[in-house]
Amino acid sequence: MERYEISYSQAEQSFAIPAGANKPGGLALAIGFFDGVHLGHAEVIRTAVKLARARGQTPAVLTFDPHPRVVLGHDQYHTVLTPLPDKLALFERLGVEAAFVVSFDTAFSQVTADRFVERLLLPLGVATAVVGFDFKFGHRGQGNADLLRRKSGGAIDVQVVQPVFRGDAKVSSTRIRELLAQGRCDEAAELLNRPFEIRGKVIHGKALGRQLGFPTANLESDWAYVIPLHGVYAVKVTGFKDGKPVTADGVINVGVRPTVDAPGGEPKLEVHLFDFSGDLYGGTLTVQFRHFLRPEMKFGSLDELIAQIGRDAQRARELLASE
Numbered sequence: 001m002e003r004y005e006i007s008y009s010q011a012e013q014s015f016a017i018p019a020g021a022n023k024p025g026g027l028a029l030a031i032g033f034f035d036g037v038h039l040g041h042a043e044v045i046r047t048a049v050k051l052a053r054a055r056g057q058t059p060a061v062l063t064f065d066p067h068p069r070v071v072l073g074h075d076q077y078h079t080v081l082t083p084l085p086d087k088l089a090l091f092e093r094l095g096v097e098a099a100f101v102v103s104f105d106t107a108f109s110q111v112t113a114d115r116f117v118e119r120l121l122l123p124l125g126v127a128t129a130v131v132g133f134d135f136k137f138g139h140r141g142q143g144n145a146d147l148l149r150r151k152s153g154g155a156i157d158v159q160v161v162q163p164v165f166r167g168d169a170k171v172s173s174t175r176i177r178e179l180l181a182q183g184r185c186d187e188a189a190e191l192l193n194r195p196f197e198i199r200g201k202v203i204h205g206k207a208l209g210r211q212l213g214f215p216t217a218n219l220e221s222d223w224a225y226v227i228p229l230h231g232v233y234a235v236k237v238t239g240f241k242d243g244k245p246v247t248a249d250g251v252i253n254v255g256v257r258p259t260v261d262a263p264g265g266e267p268k269l270e271v272h273l274f275d276f277s278g279d280l281y282g283g284t285l286t287v288q289f290r291h292f293l294r295p296e297m298k299f300g301s302l303d304e305l306i307a308q309i310g311r312d313a314q315r316a317r318e319l320l321a322s323e
Contacts, residue, residue, distance in 0.1 A: 001092040004100045006120070008139045009286040010107035015120045023098065026127030027060045028052035030096075031135065034063055036081035038192050040171040042130065046130070047161050048130040049095035059128050060098040061091050081173060083223040096313055099260040102123070115141025115150040126152075130159045166191060179254050183229035183292040195236070195288035198225045200269065202241075202280040214309050216253075216270040217280045219287070222266055234291040234316035237273055241283030249320045251312050253297040255296035268309035272309075276316065 004018045017161070030048035033043040045061060052059035065084050076115040088099055102108065103119075111119075116138050121129065129148060137143040143151075149158045164171045171191045179188040180196060189195045200219030232253050239246040256263070271287055293312050301307040 001088070001094055001257055002098045002099065003088060005103065005304070006100055007106075008101045008108045008111060009108070013115070017120075017123055018240040021098075022123075022125045023058035023060075025056045026125045028055065028057040028128040028130065029060045029062055029100075029121070029124075029126045030130045031062045031137070032132060034061070034082075034091075035173045036192055037094075038171055038173065038176060039166070039230070040161075043217040044132050044161045045091065045094045045096060045128055048158060050126065051128050051130065051159065058098055059096050060100065061096050062091075062100040063087065064102050066104060067169065071176060071193075078247065079224045079226045081176060081226050083199075083225075084158060085249065086199075086242055096289040097276065109216075110139055113138025113147055113319065114151055116143065118147060121148075122152060122155060124209070126131075126156050128157045129254050130161060133160055133162050135160070138298065141283060143205055173193075175290060177226055180228040183231055183295070185233065185292055187266050189290075194292055196226075196228070197286050197288045198269065199239075199286040202283045202285060204281060205268075205270070206315075213306065214272045214313070216272045217285060219271065219281075219285060220268040221269075228254055228289060229292070230267065232293040232296070232312050233289050234293060234319045236288045236290060236320065237271060238287055239283055239285035241278070242281050246273075246276075246280070246283065246285065248276045249317065250276075251293070251309075251316045252289075253296065258296065258298035260304070272313070274313070287318075290323070291316070 002020070004021050004221045006018070007016050009016065028048045028051045032041065032044060032046045048061070049059040051057070084101070091099055131145055135145055145158050145160050148156065169175060176188045176191050185196055197221070198221060200221035202217045203220045205216070205218035232251055235250050235252045237246065237248050237250050250271050250273040252269060254269055255267055257268060271285065293315055299308065
């Protein structure tokens with residue numbers, strides 16, 4: 001899949017469209033931020049891919065980085081379900097051949113809906129645009145699918161994809177965030193069509209887990225992930241250390257470690273890998289959240305904590321073995 005970076009120049013009132021971005025036959029373009037690339041997002045993207053193949057166009061996605069609401073000051077969107085590199089990988093798996101990543105900054109936030117169509121979509125050669133039912137674009141979200149149709153003068157066929165439901169609930173990034181905040185990672189996985197995961201580098205900690213008989217890998221990520229409800233989860237772990245693959249089941253503690261740390265600390269991610277021995281420092285691990293075991297709690301002694309960790313590990317083994 002080819003990736004193109006697009007930025008907007010406020011001084012020139014125009015977009016920088018990279019060489020090679022224009023494709024023979026035009027683009028069938030899915031447009032959106034697509035945080036999570038959940039079942040609803042996948043439906044939008046698959047529709048673009050299907051139409052592209054039927055019409056001799058290039059299946060493509062246009063997305064933004066960072067989330068527009070971050071630039072607009074909505075704090076809750078400083079965290080992501082899916083970092084940009086993972087989103088791009090998921091796009092490619094869905095059949096996308098070209099991804100356009102628009103740098104969303106203050107200048108871009110001022111671009112009118114008209115200019116977005118006239119200065120970006122039409123010059124890109126968009127022949128088909130596929131958007132979600134709640135699609136808005138342009139300054140203050142003044143543009144929608146109908147405006148896109150009108151402003152393109154018929155040059156762009158606009159297809160609107162209706163919401164996807166699971167049970168009575170609409171699939172959305174907001175709903176997935178709510179589920180994770182409640183520790184309901186199995187239900188979040190159903191809407192994502194895959195387990196929620198966090199990837200990070202293994203860093204040095206206080207080595208307390210080793211002293212307790214349950215050595216842990218402390219994770220630090222370059223991405224501001226959504227953090228699930230503080231507690232203990234059964235997880236599957238993959239990764240690399242010195243070019244060698246790492247695969248294991250385990251448990252992760254998400255939280256502030258109230259039994260051993262002073263109040264007010266930042267949440268930590270500490271994963272214990274079953275039946276694994278070795279130095280993971282500097283390696284990269286991806287942790288898939290499979291089952292919520294219990295909320296984080298403060299114990300009266302280290303012995304109580306050790307006993308509970310042992311019970312957590314046994315329960316996690318049973319759940320993961322039954323999958």
